[in-house]
Amino acid sequence: MTTTAPERGHAIRAHTADEILEAWGPTREACLEEAVLALVDTVAAVRGVGWSWHREVELAGTDEELLVALLEEVIYHLDASSAVPVRVRVRPRASGVVAHLWLTDLQRVTPRGPAPKGVSYSQLALREESPGRWRCAATIDV
Amino acid sequence: MTPVGFIGTRMLTAGPLGPGVLDRQPSRSVHDLWIEDKVNLDTASRPQLVEESPVRWRLERRDAMRVPGLVFASERLLPDVHGDRSLEQVANVATLPGIVGASYAMPDVHWGYGFPIGGVAATEVAADGVVSPGGVGFDISCGVRLLAAPFEQRELEPRLAALMDGLAAVIPRGMGGGGVWGDVDAGELELILTGGAVYAVSQGRGEPEDLQRCEDGGQLAGADPGQVSERACRRGSRQVGSLGSGNHFLEVQIVDRVLDEATAAVFGLHAGQVCVMIHCGSRGLGHQVCSDHVRTMREAMPRYGISVPDPQLACAPVESPEGSGYLGALAAAANYARANRQLLTEATRDAFARVTGRRDLRLVYDVSHNLAKIESHTLDSRRVRVCVHRKGATRAFPAGSADLPEDLRAVGQPVLLPGSMGTASYVMVGASPGEAFASTAHGAGRTMSRHEAKRRGHGGGVLRDELAALGIEVRAGSLRDLPEEAPYAYKDVEEVVSVCELAGLSRAVARMRPVGVVKG
Numbered sequence: 001m002t003t004t005a006p007e008r009g010h011a012i013r014a015h016t017a018d019e020i021l022e023a024w025g026p027t028r029e030a031c032l033e034e035a036v037l038a039l040v041d042t043v044a045a046v047r048g049v050g051w052s053w054h055r056e057v058e059l060a061g062t063d064e065e066l067l068v069a070l071l072e073e074v075i076y077h078l079d080a081s082s083a084v085p086v087r088v089r090v091r092p093r094a095s096g097v098v099a100h101l102w103l104t105d106l107q108r109v110t111p112r113g114p115a116p117k118g119v120s121y122s123q124l125a126l127r128e129e130s131p132g133r134w135r136c137a138a139t140i141d142v
Numbered sequence: 143m144t145p146v147g148f149i150g151t152r153m154l155t156a157g158p159l160g161p162g163v164l165d166r167q168p169s170r171s172v173h174d175l176w177i178e179d180k181v182n183l184d185t186a187s188r189p190q191l192v193e194e195s196p197v198r199w200r201l202e203r204r205d206a207m208r209v210p211g212l213v214f215a216s217e218r219l220l221p222d223v224h225g226d227r228s229l230e231q232v233a234n235v236a237t238l239p240g241i242v243g244a245s246y247a248m249p250d251v252h253w254g255y256g257f258p259i260g261g262v263a264a265t266e267v268a269a270d271g272v273v274s275p276g277g278v279g280f281d282i283s284c285g286v287r288l289l290a291a292p293f294e295q296r297e298l299e300p301r302l303a304a305l306m307d308g309l310a311a312v313i314p315r316g317m318g319g320g321g322v323w324g325d326v327d328a329g330e331l332e333l334i335l336t337g338g339a340v341y342a343v344s345q346g347r348g349e350p351e352d353l354q355r356c357e358d359g360g361q362l363a364g365a366d367p368g369q370v371s372e373r374a375c376r377r378g379s380r381q382v383g384s385l386g387s388g389n390h391f392l393e394v395q396i397v398d399r400v401l402d403e404a405t406a407a408v409f410g411l412h413a414g415q416v417c418v419m420i421h422c423g424s425r426g427l428g429h430q431v432c433s434d435h436v437r438t439m440r441e442a443m444p445r446y447g448i449s450v451p452d453p454q455l456a457c458a459p460v461e462s463p464e465g466s467g468y469l470g471a472l473a474a475a476a477n478y479a480r481a482n483r484q485l486l487t488e489a490t491r492d493a494f495a496r497v498t499g500r501r502d503l504r505l506v507y508d509v510s511h512n513l514a515k516i517e518s519h520t521l522d523s524r525r526v527r528v529c530v531h532r533k534g535a536t537r538a539f540p541a542g543s544a545d546l547p548e549d550l551r552a553v554g555q556p557v558l559l560p561g562s563m564g565t566a567s568y569v570m571v572g573a574s575p576g577e578a579f580a581s582t583a584h585g586a587g588r589t590m591s592r593h594e595a596k597r598r599g600h601g602g603g604v605l606r607d608e609l610a611a612l613g614i615e616v617r618a619g620s621l622r623d624l625p626e627e628a629p630y631a632y633k634d635v636e637e638v639v640s641v642c643e644l645a646g647l648s649r650a651v652a653r654m655r656p657v658g659v660v661k662g
Binding site (some may be wrong): 012014015016017018019043054072076078079080081082091097106111112113115117118119120122123124139141142 | 187189215221225252253254255256279280281316317318320376377378379381386387388389425429430432433436440453454456480587588591592593594620623662
């Protein structure tokens, strides 16, 4: 996968009780966007579904803290507003990133899989493997 | 072949099955994960496992371990060294500051994050012992309660399908918001966080007798809603009285076999009786409390000179602002969980009343299996105050414990041990003298990822029909996801129960057989 993978993408790996997300992309922000899409993939089929409202959130911290904070933002919206992102854009900021989430009501999508509870710091990673190749992984409690 | 550890005098190998290698279902190897190259896979550093008895295995102290590990398991239940890293997690937990006794693994132990699921660790408060949110998990005070109906299976049988339809209609479940109490405001949420099941009963949702059969009387002391973030409150405000998803369930069960007549009589159980088992926790509120306080402790650890081998073991001394802050938030989330189960109990009673004309289902017991509590235990002939973390492990106080209500003190604390969907569950009782700080297993324990479970199955419809053929009515929110909880994804609950008994953790009182399942 490391030599033939497309420029950006994501995958879900097996874990006995949880889900492990992996994502990759040419920039840190693309990698973060793919991580969001991976998490969304575990909870709903959103392809072709339009968005209803938009949220913008500024996140600061180390690369790995940004990954946790962004995934937690998605989990928060699932519980607090029964909403799931159908589109995501992440852009760099001096101290971190700004994330744009375009959300829709869970009732408009086909839910799947158990609801995510939180993001574990175990086996958490976000790093540039080689110039222009970012990769991340996160374990999600479900 | 690469040596990965010893069992007694036998060496386990990482290659194909060979002499002395445990024969069990292969699971997906963790070694194909990209992330593996980031963590320590030095096989020489893996803990060594020594057989003390057929159900008790010791992980010898080494490196930073402050105490040994102690694994209660038969050979068949021992974690699969090819795909399950829970033994390494047992060793990691043994490094926590202030840990006493051992780092324990229950018979249903499996790979978690930070702590293994099925892990127990006690830290001595007076010795700068720590509390770790990772030792509780995201679903704070997730637990099980059992209700006993005043009638038997033959009376229910003609109305079972109608009852299951009725339960499916009134039990909120699945992803997102939606609970028995709808959207509660900030004031009422604070009352839930401080009052737990006591508050729910005070609002007419339950009987005062219910509280007698709840751990902590249904209300964990020391709750501090001020330590629960606004985000946590927002996640939980629309979920009060809901099952959630994943392995959470409501089951209608029959007492299939009574194994200890005298204790069953004290618990109010007899053969053929209809019961209801409810498994759920503190929903998004508890999950957010865990996330918030892990972050706080990660930042605080350097100030206390603490380092941990796994970041999810982030911790702080019990008697520190961060430690007491977490314990206050944990108690609040635990109270949310107890109110949650109380409201689902009342919804269940309402459904029974509509279909059977009887709503007098009596609470047998309500007990958590994800919690950290300050308890007093005897250790090396001295009484110590310890913070007992039970993550996927159930408190199991033996007979005579002063913490039990009077009617249970003579026999011990009821332990509720659910099997996987469609298989038996057990009612057990805490055994003397109270091994592992009076703890026992919490269920069958997963052996297979959800993806693998889906891949091996033939779809939710087939599984539902197979269960129906066994006389089990399933009402699932998502048929597509039903195979994730199929029995083949779990350990054999009969063996888990057997090991609990042989290891002296708990004794079986009654075997329960499901006839109806409500799932998210």
